Amino acid sequence: MLSERRLEVLRAIVQDYVGTEEPVGSKALTERHKLGVSPATVRNDMAVLEDEGFIAQPHTSAGRIPTDKGYRLFVDKLAGVKPLSSPERRAIQNFLDGAVDLDDVVGRTVRLLAQLTRQVAVVQYPSLTRSTVRHVELLSLAPARLMLVLITDTGRVEQRLVDCPAPFGETSLADLRARLNSRVVGRRFADVPQLVQDLPESFESEDRGTVSTVLSILLECLVEETEERLMIGGTSNLTRFGHDFPVMIRPVLEALEEQVVLLKLLGEAKDSGMTVRIGHENAHEGLNSTSVVAVGYGSGDEAVAKLGVVGPTRMDYPGTMGAVRAVARYVGQILAES
């Protein structure tokens, strides 16, 4: 176990390094923090911290920089979550309140997060797996062509064209629309398949083919939309990465382009509470020198999706965590209102 003062030294190192972006030495530490001991003592403490793997030297006779393990300890034990100032809170609220639809909410959230944290922001669209059906609409475009529109309780709309095997009358259409809705409205996506399973049987034989087609497309639509989408922003903040960024930035940009990678990244985060993954804790190789701060958000107490930021391991954890948490909270409110 590390003594109180050694932890204090680690905290000071992290804070200074995050601020200056340069390895921090014993002398500078004692000057900038009231540790109450001499540089020599700090040197001894640093030696111990290095043995334990919390800090490292880029090369002999340079200052120390925190390792991933050091940041981990810092986040877990040494740093709180820095709450936002009230002007900041007001700004968030004002900015988000202007949103007109779901796309807009997500878009604004991304920009907001990117601006507040000065890092790359990632916001997942509210998940449809936990969503329910608000309405299913069927429109006749041509005698044997329908349009299927699915509306979810999170305000998302999906549509598909349906080519019918046989012409489908307006009466049958109204009938199908009514029965379909009476069965699935308010239900969860996952429950829909069994709820509509026997629907074709109750139709005239000539319409059964079409009904089946419509249902299969509806189910396909549900499955496909369960694949979650997300929006990212603030990539220009990657240029803040540091001096050696040409080599760092490439894999990060590549990872950010792969929605799959990002979804997995957010998926790895805990469902409740804030998750911080530091450096090599991230499964994806290209993100080994970044940290991800993620948190779930939702309209009720249940998280329907996640959002977060990606930045250099050398980031202001308390501030970032504060911003992420606050934004998630407000977005939840906005979603609940609409």
Place this chain on the structure above:
Amino acid sequence: MLSERRLEVLRAIVQDYVGTEEPVGSKALTERHKLGVSPATVRNDMAVLEDEGFIAQPHTSAGRIPTDKGYRLFVDKLAGVKPLSSPERRAIQNFLDGAVDLDDVVGRTVRLLAQLTRQVAVVQYPSLTRSTVRHVELLSLAPARLMLVLITDTGRVEQRLVDCPAPFGETSLADLRARLNSRVVGRRFADVPQLVQDLPESFESEDRGTVSTVLSILLECLVEETEERLMIGGTSNLTRFGHDFPVMIRPVLEALEEQVVLLKLLGEAKDSGMTVRIGHENAHEGLNSTSVVAVGYGSGDEAVAKLGVVGPTRMDYPGTMGAVRAVARYVGQILAES
């Protein structure tokens, strides 16, 4: 007017510089191209080209690199559009054919363009100004709450919640839905306002408020959706920019995040034919060291939107133009089919 050989020298310089990314000297030129003259002669030609502003030296006694004006001449007079190989064509077709809806088409197009050109791809969603209404749907969610769904002929769907000033019966709803559709289906967005102008008058006075509300939200929706959206991809290709990229990449990333800037950029492109804007020809300052290759695409002969790529001025123009043109053509086909 420049002699034939001088133009040939310029072409050789551009080609070599694009390939090697290094200033090219007279000796290297004669070795790599069959110009049929000695380095000394080339030097004289280069001096002329420099006087005319087509090439420049980064510093005395270095090779020459093309200026924006040089690239312009190259694109206008010296380079054709390099057609894609047939495997490439097949790959494009296969890749785009798998698309399921409009979002998917645009998404695939962006990825395709980015991959083919190894540059940043920008694809504008089909514009709604020239679009027509395919269907308007009204759904009753609660006694005084409706959902308005607008479907366009390009397959786009927009929805809005409507809070009614007074409860609105199912009969009135069906009535409004029918009348609305009979008036606007198949019409262009721009024509809709006058077509529905007198609609409230034909309703009972108790319903007029609601009808007006619905109409105003519909119009608002039309206007808002006329603001065009776009998708970008391949930002990791920015890392190919060159050695001095830390300073270059920042403003480009920033510009790419501003949809407004990009829309203006594409908007500046000619409506028909391919547009190439080189370096300082771009109005936006951050893009002064990039070139933009853009072209319109559409389901018919009329362009409904534009797509293109953004890359360093030092890019392979013939190849890039070929890829952009081919992709635009195929996307047009796909849109026409659906």
Place this chain on the structure above:
DNA sequence: CCCTGGCACTCTGTGCGTACGAGTGCCAGC
């Protein structure tokens, strides 16, 4: 037992002078 001051050692970054090489510009000759 822990802290402190001192000291030797090890790096890195920087400035400087030199040598080298690539490339140009110009000129005289064909």
Place this chain on the structure above:
DNA sequence: GCTGGCACTCGTACGCACAGAGTGCCAGGG
């Protein structure tokens, strides 16, 4: 109008020395 030759310019690479920052270790004191 093209060519070969030659002097000149610069930017880059290299070697070297030096200052500065930082460490590790040790002996002494509370």
